[in-house]
Amino acid sequence: MHSRFERLLLWTARLSLPRGSREWMGGDLEEDYRRMRAERGTLAAARWLAAETVRNAIDRMSRLGGGEEPHRPPAAICVMRSA
Numbered sequence: 001m002h003s004r005f006e007r008l009l010l011w012t013a014r015l016s017l018p019r020g021s022r023e024w025m026g027g028d029l030e031e032d033y034r035r036m037r038a039e040r041g042t043l044a045a046a047r048w049l050a051a052e053t054v055r056n057a058i059d060r061m062s063r064l065g066g067g068e069e070p071h072r073p074p075a076a077i078c079v080m081r082s083a
Helices: 004-015 019-040 042-064
Strands: none
C-alpha cells in the first residue's frame, strides 16, 4: 500500500505522460518505482520518480510547444539503471 505522498507522486508522474500512453507507461513507472523502493528505499525511489516526472514533463512541453524532437525515448520507458 502506498502512502498519500506516494500516491500523489505517482498521480503526478502519470499526468506528465502522453495521454495515449498513460496506461502502459504509468504502469511501467509504478512497477519500476516499487522495485526501486524495495531495493533502495522509499526516499531514493521518490527522488527517482520525481526526476522521471520532470523529464517527462519537459519532453511533453517541448513536443506541445513545437520544439525539436528529443533524440531519446521518453524517460518513462528507459530501463532503470542499477546502482
